[in-house]
Amino acid sequence: MESLSKRAKVLEKKPMTFAERAYLPAIFQGLTITMRHFFRAATKKQVTVRYPDETRPFSPVFRGLHVLKRDEAGRERCTACGLCAVACPAEAITMVAGERKKGEENLYREEKYAVSYEINMLRCIFCGLCEEACPKAAVYLQADKMAPPRFERDEFIYGKDRLVEPVTPDNRSKRGIQLTPEQADKLRAQLA
Amino acid sequence: MSPLFLFLSFVALLSALGVVLAKNPVHSVLFLILTFFTLSGHYLLLNAQFLAAVNIIVYAGAIMVLFLFVIMFLNLNEETEPHKPALAKIAAAIAGGSLLLILVAALRNVNPAGYDPATFKSQIGMVDQLGLVLFQQYALPFELASILLLAAMVGSVMLGKRETGERNF
Amino acid sequence: MTLPALGWQGLVVLVVFGVSLLIATYSTYAERVIAAFLQDRVGPDRAGPFGLLQPLADAVKLFTKEEFFPAGANRALFVFGPCLAMVTALMSSAVIPFGNFLQFGDTIIHLQGIEINVGMLYVFGMVSLGVYGIMIGGWASNNKFSLLGAIRAASQNISYEIAMGLALIAVLMMSGTLSLREITLQQSVAGEWHFWNIAKQPLGFIIFIVCAFAETNRTPFDLPECETELIGGYHTEYSSMKMGLYLFAEYINVFVASAVMSVLYFGGFNFPFQYELRDWLVSSRGLELVTAQNIITILGLVGLFAKIFGFIFFFMWVRWTLPRFRYDQLMRLGWTILIPLAIFNIMLTGGLITFGVIK
Numbered sequence: 001m002e003s004l005s006k007r008a009k010v011l012e013k014k015p016m017t018f019a020e021r022a023y024l025p026a027i028f029q030g031l032t033i034t035m036r037h038f039f040r041a042a043t044k045k046q047v048t049v050r051y052p053d054e055t056r057p058f059s060p061v062f063r064g065l066h067v068l069k070r071d072e073a074g075r076e077r078c079t080a081c082g083l084c085a086v087a088c089p090a091e092a093i094t095m096v097a098g099e100r101k102k103g104e105e106n107l108y109r110e111e112k113y114a115v116s117y118e119i120n121m122l123r124c125i126f127c128g129l130c131e132e133a134c135p136k137a138a139v140y141l142q143a144d145k146m147a148p149p150r151f152e153r154d155e156f157i158y159g160k161d162r163l164v165e166p167v168t169p170d171n172r173s174k175r176g177i178q179l180t181p182e183q184a185d186k187l188r189a190q191l192a
Numbered sequence: 193m194s195p196l197f198l199f200l201s202f203v204a205l206l207s208a209l210g211v212v213l214a215k216n217p218v219h220s221v222l223f224l225i226l227t228f229f230t231l232s233g234h235y236l237l238l239n240a241q242f243l244a245a246v247n248i249i250v251y252a253g254a255i256m257v258l259f260l261f262v263i264m265f266l267n268l269n270e271e272t273e274p275h276k277p278a279l280a281k282i283a284a285a286i287a288g289g290s291l292l293l294i295l296v297a298a299l300r301n302v303n304p305a306g307y308d309p310a311t312f313k314s315q316i317g318m319v320d321q322l323g324l325v326l327f328q329q330y331a332l333p334f335e336l337a338s339i340l341l342l343a344a345m346v347g348s349v350m351l352g353k354r355e356t357g358e359r360n361f
Numbered sequence: 362m363t364l365p366a367l368g369w370q371g372l373v374v375l376v377v378f379g380v381s382l383l384i385a386t387y388s389t390y391a392e393r394v395i396a397a398f399l400q401d402r403v404g405p406d407r408a409g410p411f412g413l414l415q416p417l418a419d420a421v422k423l424f425t426k427e428e429f430f431p432a433g434a435n436r437a438l439f440v441f442g443p444c445l446a447m448v449t450a451l452m453s454s455a456v457i458p459f460g461n462f463l464q465f466g467d468t469i470i471h472l473q474g475i476e477i478n479v480g481m482l483y484v485f486g487m488v489s490l491g492v493y494g495i496m497i498g499g500w501a502s503n504n505k506f507s508l509l510g511a512i513r514a515a516s517q518n519i520s521y522e523i524a525m526g527l528a529l530i531a532v533l534m535m536s537g538t539l540s541l542r543e544i545t546l547q548q549s550v551a552g553e554w555h556f557w558n559i560a561k562q563p564l565g566f567i568i569f570i571v572c573a574f575a576e577t578n579r580t581p582f583d584l585p586e587c588e589t590e591l592i593g594g595y596h597t598e599y600s601s602m603k604m605g606l607y608l609f610a611e612y613i614n615v616f617v618a619s620a621v622m623s624v625l626y627f628g629g630f631n632f633p634f635q636y637e638l639r640d641w642l643v644s645s646r647g648l649e650l651v652t653a654q655n656i657i658t659i660l661g662l663v664g665l666f667a668k669i670f671g672f673i674f675f676f677m678w679v680r681w682t683l684p685r686f687r688y689d690q691l692m693r694l695g696w697t698i699l700i701p702l703a704i705f706n707i708m709l710t711g712g713l714i715t716f717g718v719i720k
Contacts, residue, residue: 024567027683034399034682041398048402218438218500225493242539245482253489254519257496261515264500264508319479319539345523345700352696 063128063141066119068164071109076164077138080114084130084139092123093130110136117163121147121156197237204230217263221256228252240317374455374474381454384673385612386416392612392677399681423605431598433503442498443599443606446491450613453487456480457620458542460630460662464651472630472662473542480541481529484621485522488576491614492518495578495585498607499595510594513688514585517575520695521582525572527703531565531710532558532625541621545629549636557628561713564706566626568699573618575695578611580680584688619672620665627668630661 019025049056058064069077080097098115100108107113124147130139150156207230210223228251235244315321326334390405390412397404405412430436460472477483492514499511535558536544548557559566575582586594593599596607623629635657642653686694 027679030682031678034678037401038395038398038678041401041403046397046401046403050403050406222438222497241477241479242482245479245486248486249482249489253486253492254522257489257492257515257519260493260496260500261512264496264512342704345704349697349701352693 058144060143062143063126063131065121065142065145065147066124066130066158066163067140067142068114068117068160069138069140070165073106073109075105075107075109076113077109077136078114078117079110079112079136079138080117081112081135083133083135087129087133088124089127089129090123090125092120092125094118094120114160117160119158119163121158122153194237197234200230200233200237204234218260221260221263224259225252225256228256235317238317239314242319242322243317369468369470370475373470373472377454377457377459377474378451381451381613381616382609384616384669385609386420388612388615388673389419389608390415391673392680395674395677396681399678420605423602426601426604428603429598429600431503434598435501435503438497438501439598440603442494442496442501443603443610444494445497446494446610447606447613449487449491449494450610450617453484453491453617454613454620456483456541457617457624458545458629459620459665461546461654461658463655463658471542472658476540476542479539481533481539481544481625484541484617485526485529488614488617489518489522491576491610494607494610495595498599499585502595502598504598506591506593506597507595510585510587510591510597513587513591514578514595517578517582517584517691517695520692521572521575521699524568524695524699524703525576527700527707528565528568528572529625531562531703531706534707534710534714535561541624541629545624545631548628549631557626557631559626562626562706562710564702564709566622568703568706569626570622571694571699573622574676574679575691577614577618577676579615579676581683581686582691583685584691587685589685615673615676616669619669619676622672623665623668630658630665632661632664635661 071077080095082095082097085091085093085095095117096115097112100111100113126141128141131141147156147158204227207223207226211220211227214220214223228247232244232247232252235241235247313321393415394404394412396402405415408414408418430439455474456477458471458473458476462472463470495514496511499507499509499514502508532544533539536547538544538547544558574580578585584594585591586596588594591597596604599607638660639650639653639657642648642656643650646653648656
């Protein structure tokens with residue numbers, strides 16, 4: 001058959017030499033390779049980390065679990081415009097918008113706010129397009145947290161209780177966002 | 193008769209009966225292996241260590257493995273066992289009975305020679321003594337047997353050799 | 362100290378069994394650590410310092426697992442199989458000469474379970490019986506995969522026993538005895554420059570070690586268990602400590618095979634310059650001959666265990682390096698390569714002995 005690309009190589013199947021047929025030289029070659037790895041591992045250059053004790057550093061561009069941010073005064077930034085839901089390629093975000101009542105100015109920054117805001121973490125592909133779409137800089141994908149595994153499917157639907165940044169550093173929902181100690185300190189200083 | 197001898201004989205007879213009476217062929221084979229074991233025990237009592245070891249290696253260790261192998265492959269069990277006609281059973285009983293009769297008749301008049309403690313060599317069953325006997329008194333039959341076995345082995349290797357052009361999977 | 366000599370030997374047998382079990386236990390740990398290191402991993406390090414208590418944790422785990430009997434299994438034989446595998450594996454360790462002898466006053470303790478003059482045949486017989494444990498267990502499981510594993514084990518063991526025996530004959534031709542102790546002592550005689558058998562039998566050793574891999578069902582010849590094809594082979598249906606017994610039996614077999622290879626080919630409890638060292642201890646250190654001999658014996662014991670551990674390491678090293686053979690390749694290697702090679706080796710040895718090159 002005519003070669004289409006002229007890059008085809010003719011594979012020559014030579015009869016095996018005696019050393020190849022004896023198989024032992026190849027075995028010793030393999031053994032030396034594994035022995036090299038043995039000594040590399042024995043001199044503490046293993047490629048694995050002892051996970052619960054040590055963790056690998058996250059990549060600087062890592063995109064993890066979402067958080068709905070508050071502004072400096074502790075008000076929710078989200079205005080339920082729905083741009084994130086539109087941007088989401090996995091259609092993981094749903095929200096219900098509501099009007100801010102009188103006396104709720106310290107809770108919500110804009111007149112319109114998200115009564116409910118849900119992200120389905122089973123659908124989410126953590127692409128970060130919601131973060132880019134958000135005009136109010138409300139939704140962020142945290143760089144150091146992952147969506148943890150759960151036993152039930154409905155536990156993967158994160159509502160506002162688990163997405164919104166906590167108001168007080170100690171007020172942590174059991175399954176929601178938890179602040180790192182530094183973040184908690186920062187929040188505490190802001191509120192003080 | 194030492195208690196060990198009595199025990200070994202008891203187990204030997206019991207397991208030999210088990211070979212015949214067991215319904216499951218695999219159990220029969222296992223009983224047969226046990227019989228070989230007790231026979232090896234008897235050899236040991238007779239100070240024939242080499243024979244005992246070889247009996248275990250060759251009979252219990254190799255031949256019976258093949259027996260078991262074949263029986264496992266055939267998957268014989270009580271359900272698949274064909275029902276034998278009564279005629280065959282009667283014929284088998286008569287044949288076996290006459291064999292027993294002949295054996296009893298032949299052994300009834302045997303008078304064991306016994307041994308003379310003065311000239312008895314207790315080391316006769318040891319491997320070096322056995323070797324001397326084999327290579328001096330029975331050199332020709334021994335060599336012939338070894339040639340036969342070698343020929344069989346060469347034959348098996350030749351059968352297993354891959355011929356040129358044969359497919360290599 | 363008033364125990365009769367037989368009592369001491371009985372104690373030695375118990376110690377040998379205990380040591381075999383201990384080594385088998387820690388072989389499981391060693392296997393994991395070596396596997397991990399060969400693959401640039403860490404290995405078990407949670408249970409105790411360096412994970413040294415891992416075997417205990419494993420034992421607890423195995424003991425607390427459910428005793429499971431598959432439907433249609435032959436219950437008696439299902440239990441009997443692993444027991445038999447374990448017993449035959451342990452029994453073969455009884456005749457291995459672990460050391461020369463210790464002498465306290467008039468009591469002489471041979472560091473060997475039992476000395477019988479057909480010791481090598483005894484080991485051989487026990488190894489060949491070991492396959493029954495696998496066959497019976499595999500058949501009694503009432504599982505096709507188990508049965509296939511059992512049948513593979515049977516044919517593999519029989520095939521490789523022949524080559525192993527033929528490789529052994531060349532050693533026996535030189536030694537002229539079947540006693541493992543005699544074979545060891547012949548490899549080092551005072552005042553003579555004596556080589557270990559490996560120097561005289563390199564080909565025989567290669568055949569023997571390949572067969573040892575096949576006999577102990579270790580990779581690259583672990584066709585009887587062969588996870589990729591047979592799930593777990595003969596122990597597919599086994600759980601709990603019955604499974605543990607099979608695993609244990611395999612490691613004891615590895616230990617015994619290593620010990621036999623050390624004794625047959627690597628001088629057993631001998632080590633270079635032992636007689637010079639003994640004489641030096643007597644002449645320069647002013648020790649009594651008996652004490653010096655005891656020290657040599659202890660050193661020899663340590664030396665033998667170093668050799669054994671070296672072989673066990675080699676077994677594991679090979680396991681985590683080589684892929685598994687295909688079954689037809691295995692049979693072809695055994696019957697058409699190793700057996701003719703072993704016969705050639707016998708002829709070569711015979712010729713060399715006849716012309717006085719080796720003795």
